[in-house]
Amino acid sequence: MPLEERLAARIVDGERTGLAEDLDEALRGKPALAIINEDLLAGMKTVGDLFGAGLMQLPFVLQSAEVMKAAVAHLEPHMEKTDSLGKGTIVMATVKGDVHDIGKNLVDIILTNNGYTVVNLGIKQPIATILDAAEQHGADVIGMSGLLVKSTVIMRENLEEMNARGLADRFPVVLGGAALTRGYVEGDLTDLFHGDVHYARDAFEGLRLMEALVAARRGEGSVPAAATPGSADAERRAERKARRERSLRIAEQRRATEQPTEDLPARSATATDNPVPTPPFWGNRVVKGIATAEYASLLDERATFLGQWGLRAARGGEGPSYEELVETEGRPRLRYWLDRLQTDGVLEAAVAYGYFPAVADGDDLVVLGDDGAGERERFTFPRQRRDVRLCLADYFRPRDTGETDVVALMVVTLGRRITGYANELFAADAYRDYLEVHGLGVQLTEALTEYWHRRVRGELVLPDGTPVGAADGPDAKAFFDLQFRGCRYGFGYPACPDLTQQEQLVRLLATERMGVTLSEEHQLDPEQSTSALISHHPEASYFNAR
């Protein structure tokens, strides 16, 4: 293979061995900047095409980016100070109130290693800071990211602020994040924003948008409404808008014909004569030192490999199947990381949990004092406005029955080190490791949550002497299929969407004893933590309280 092709192939294959020698050889033929632009970026383009076609998995894309980074670092001493790729600059951040940055950092990796200048401001950035940085760095584009539903609202406010400051024309905006939808950005936000706003589904759509936006600024082309092939034309956009308006109209009609609230029952028909179990203790406890192997055995491999690590089978039957990827990449890397995280002392699994006497009071769950009297805390939950009129409080004994129920609460954390460890990998340009450690951290936290919920089911003993956990399904798969008695509700999810209710939970469990606190935005800190309210009620399941 000729040298130039070989360099591009090294990028595509993520092969670092012998890279330095090849680059040195190439330097004898042409300047460093030309090597980057002509050979290395050609490799990155192939990587993007393969990923877009579903023929390359995310971990390998990141491995390619690592090699790209190493190649550029090797060439840098040979470049003039004034040499700049000059491809364009983006200032980006995770928006105010949101700490999630994996998605934004992936965009950073892809853009940086495709020759763009990325000013990555980090997490929880207010719009003022973003705009100042954009001015200072002469940004061509602003990028905003966020995982929370709330962040979609912040993004809208940010765009309004840009309107108000008259900066909408100046900086085109690219938005991304788990809770965003294309319809919301290309419908609502496009209508509202006086400038140019786009939705990027993934890092490579971000790359295509960046290319188009910079080209447009330099008068070299126009920007399609969406950079995803097949959704680019105005016709589709109009169709999507029409569809959205139609569904809004239907919703409005339905609301108009709905029964008035007062005619509906005050409470769902959830049973109030289910047996109430006895807890092993009242009050809270902190537990640390949970054996990694124990909770890691409840790891949802599919969610880890597919969802977090991006190990998707190649489209069209070319290349390895998902099962093959699990065998060759997923499980070996998982075992490797579990070992490394343990020997490097990264995992600090801890749980604060407790059992509290409680009764339902309308839409509220009232936590009583340990003697079963008085009111210690009160949770307020939304009730469905139609359907069966469910409310989370219905899964507990109503106060007027004269009986007292038991609620289990828990907060689990993987500790602070895992986040720092992942960030160090990112800073060291170990992109694939970063993606894997971050994703594994998320799923290990989930596994720890499952593990402790199971423990709670084992500890709650029904009047007939059997634990609530006796109804558990036989294996880990059964857990993921929710085969057990009762239900675990996370705050911020549809049955109890209000994050501020975590205040009561954190107070009841005194979670600061294991280093978990609530941020101003009512997020659990450290990031790899979850909270839950557990009902033992046999009818309890997930529902949407809207």
Next chain:
Amino acid sequence: MSGRDLLGALAERVVVADGAMGTMLQTAGLDLDDFAGLEGCNEILNVTRPDVIRSIHDAYLAAGADAVETNTFGANWANLAEYGIADRIEELAAAGARLARDVADGWSTPDRPRWVLGAVGPGTKLPTLGHVDYRTLRDAYQRQTAGMLAGGIDAVLVETAQDLLQAKAAILGARRAMAAAGRAVPVIAHVTVETTGTMLLGSEIGAAVTALEPLGVDLLGLNCATGPAEMSEHLRHVSRHFRGAVSVMPNAGLPQLGPDGAVYPLGPADLAAALRGFVTDYGTRLVGGCCGTTPEHVRVLVAALDGVEPARRDPRREPGVASLYQSVAFRQDAGVLMVGERTNANGSKAFRDALLADRLDDCMEIARGQIRDGAHLLDLNVDYVARDGAGDMRVLAGRLATTSTLPIMLDSTEPAVIEAGLEMLGGRCVVNSVNFEDGEGPTSRFARMMPLIQEHGAAAVALTIDEEGQARTEESKVRVAERLITTLTEGWGMAVADIIVDPLTFPIGTGQEETRRDGLETIAALREIKRRWPDVQTTLGVSNVSFGLSPAGRQVLNSVFLHECVEAGLDSAIVHASKILPSSKIPDEQRQAALDLVYDRRREGFDPLQRFLEVFSGVSTASSK
């Protein structure tokens, strides 16, 4: 009173030990002269201010304690060497024991004996991190225990253990002292679990239980570092899995650092309530206090425990081994225990080359590769002609001790090499292997290997080899296995579940007549051994079965043979785990050829070996990687 009575009493009721010694000394108004110029050396007070030590013992006994701890926590190598008086270990330990004995005897009545627990602290040097070598520590602990035995202790209390290798040095040092003195007393071991939830070096409580129980520990539990709240989960584990009695001595709560040093938040009533819970929830039999606890704590505790019935326990030991970090059970839920074979200087050229060139990082990378491949244990073999095997073992086992979460199978024919490994690893190892090749006479390898296995509480691979050689038939394999199991259990006190019988694998593809039946004889022997001793573990070096065949043929034959052996009851296999193919991935034709070869299905006009070679001629490795 003798130690036997202490265990008898613990079987009947809860025994209350005293509280802190150091906390009391800090308030005793001692000056530098009292310490003979050795500021902070509490053990010197046993000879300079015996009155102060006596008064503290007296105060705890007056508060109702059944047992007091000797003032010998720092009478060890690391601590006394810092004061330049390492030569006084035995003397100061004896003096401390004598004081406690004397005061306790004064309080003892026929109905109410008072016991003396000989306190053994960790010192400040961690052998797993190479701060000090194992033998130096062990020998100093032996001198300390010898002194305490002479002074009249009823039990040895190895406490505040932060490093499993240090705990092993202390326990085995104590055992050696007892053997030399001809007087055995119970051994109590307390590990210290930090606020992180593990011991200082990352050991989970499960690793501590698996590593320490086989050392002959009578009571196991926790002390120091945290208060009772933080200890609960770990004590629960001990209660559920350790077969001896449970013991606990927490601090008076998690210490909070203030301007005047550590402040302990838990008052007597709160501490007593927590300890009472440990008795009723976990069946704890020996309770006491560590830092920050006072005679008042003990007085309230004694009252709180009056008439309390300890929970009944049904501890289930999970036979297995441990690394510094975690415990690994011999029986794996989802299949066979895989022993990685690449960290073997005889079996892996890459490993041997790295070892010969002193590229230790590469050796560790090979070990990590085994973890990625799904190994549960690492077979470590450094035997190579003209090398210092014990030296190589010390270096590699020392590195693996902290680098790997997987327990180690020490693999050598040389007792000195095995011993070097055992003295570097605080977890529980498997020794690979023992056999009756040169009998079991006093100079045999067997007789030289077994004392090491016994003292270190290791599990052992037992090969079916006797004076007549390697057992080739089902009958001879079972016969030698029986002799091995009988000798190891009755002669050396091992549990059947800690014996891993290897009924031997031989190459079956050489074409020699006498090797044709080797595969099926091994499988039949496995089945019979598991039938007769369901608790015994079994293992095989599976890859040997295909020696001499093509790489593709080897992979399929290894996989098929392993599958058949697992069906017959095989518990573990020494293999390159990632090279094993699941049955579903082997084409029917290849599997049939392999099965015919394994079961020697020769018949008129059909030679399974010939057939196997045909099927695999020109086939390249379908690596599962």
